[in-house]
Amino acid sequence: MTRPAAVLFVIAVLGAAAAAADIPLAERKSGYEFMARETRAMQDDDSANPATLWVLDAETLWQRKEGSAGKSCADCHGDARTNMRGVAARYPAFNEARGRPIDLEQRVNICRTEQQRATPLAFESKELLALTAYVGQQSRGMPIDIANDAHIRPFLEAGRVMFTERQGQLNLSCAQCHDDNWGQKLAGAAIPQGHPTGYPLYRLEWQTLGSLQRRLRNCLFGMRAVSYPYGASELVDLELYLMWRARGMPVETPAVRP
Amino acid sequence: MARALINAPAKAKRGEVIEIKTLISHIMETGFRPDSTGKPVPRDIITEFICKYNGEEIFRAELFPAIAANPFLTFFTVADETGTLNFEWIGDNGFTATESVNITVE
Numbered sequence: 001m002t003r004p005a006a007v008l009f010v011i012a013v014l015g016a017a018a019a020a021a022d023i024p025l026a027e028r029k030s031g032y033e034f035m036a037r038e039t040r041a042m043q044d045d046d047s048a049n050p051a052t053l054w055v056l057d058a059e060t061l062w063q064r065k066e067g068s069a070g071k072s073c074a075d076c077h078g079d080a081r082t083n084m085r086g087v088a089a090r091y092p093a094f095n096e097a098r099g100r101p102i103d104l105e106q107r108v109n110i111c112r113t114e115q116q117r118a119t120p121l122a123f124e125s126k127e128l129l130a131l132t133a134y135v136g137q138q139s140r141g142m143p144i145d146i147a148n149d150a151h152i153r154p155f156l157e158a159g160r161v162m163f164t165e166r167q168g169q170l171n172l173s174c175a176q177c178h179d180d181n182w183g184q185k186l187a188g189a190a191i192p193q194g195h196p197t198g199y200p201l202y203r204l205e206w207q208t209l210g211s212l213q214r215r216l217r218n219c220l221f222g223m224r225a226v227s228y229p230y231g232a233s234e235l236v237d238l239e240l241y242l243m244w245r246a247r248g249m250p251v252e253t254p255a256v257r258p
Numbered sequence: 259m260a261r262a263l264i265n266a267p268a269k270a271k272r273g274e275v276i277e278i279k280t281l282i283s284h285i286m287e288t289g290f291r292p293d294s295t296g297k298p299v300p301r302d303i304i305t306e307f308i309c310k311y312n313g314e315e316i317f318r319a320e321l322f323p324a325i326a327a328n329p330f331l332t333f334f335t336v337a338d339e340t341g342t343l344n345f346e347w348i349g350d351n352g353f354t355a356t357e358s359v360n361i362t363v364e
Contacts, residue, residue: 047281048279048332050281050327053283057261
């Protein structure tokens with residue numbers, strides 16, 4: 001059987017793979033630092049960052065009464081700029097009722113279904129992306145702060161395994177690229193450290209805003225591994241591990257990436 | 259209506275060169291992409307953008323399918339009088355959007 005050229009290419013790139021080790025805080029770099037000057041300029045100026053269009057939509061959505069409870073987000077949470085400050089920096093967070101961590105998308109949808117008594121918003125829908133970008137923006141500049149307690153630890157461990165173990169038809173691990181070979185190139189793209197500091201973010205390749213799960217499914221697809229459906233617990237565990245791995249780094253939401 | 263965002267100075271000195279930045283939400287569907295059944299997705303783009311300063315046209319652009327979604331256009335003008343900047347986007351399927359901002363010139 002002849003193997004696809006991509007396999008040989010990837011093996012060449014990863015030839016010098018060392019054992020996966022945590023990147024110390026001082027050496028952690030956001031994907032921002034690997035971007036071209038022009039792409040950074042888009043993120044630096046809200047009026048040039050297309051994600052601002054979603055944030056503006058969310059300011060309206062935040063006030064809109066929804067569902068059979070007839071309540072808006074603002075009715076319970078007041079002004080997002082003060083009351084949502086710091087929230088996104090500690091998600092995914094443990095949810096008692098579910099006995100497991102939930103991400104920000106799931107948290108918003110729980111409020112939709114249980115508090116507003118409305119239908120849940122679809123993953124990657126304009127409205128869910130807008131609301132999570134808006135909530136996320138209120139944590140901009142704040143350090144990522146994931147609780148690492150007895151409740152969270154088993155899920156964090158599951159996420160770590162998912163990150164460090166080889167998977168998929170190319171037999172690659174996330175860590176081989178993002179811990180061991182960051183700063184190198186994969187085809188034309190720089191391999192970043194893979195920190196989830198800016199989500200949801202505007203990706204030029206997508207021509208739209210997208211969630212962290214969309215990004216993770218992209219990398220899993222590239223590895224020819226199972227990419228899991230949106231909302232799968234495997235993806236939430238991975239999000240949790242990535243946020244913990246990026247602890248102390250400032251939130252950039254909504255960022256821009258190439 | 260489509261969401262648009264204008265970034266222009268609210269105040270300027272007479273004769274000053276000012277930068278105007280405009281961003282609008284639009285999918286800019288090229289017309290060349292197939293859908294999941296193989297049929298081309300019909301073209302849906304903005305085709306024209308016009309900026310007027312106190313009624314006088316100061317900038318115009320034609321847009322084409324190769325332009326990215328959510329077009330971001332920036333340009334410069336000379337602030338010569340207090341008044342209004344009007345922006346208009348025109349596109350396929352009867353798309354129109356307008357926006358305006360005021361500027362005080364001292």
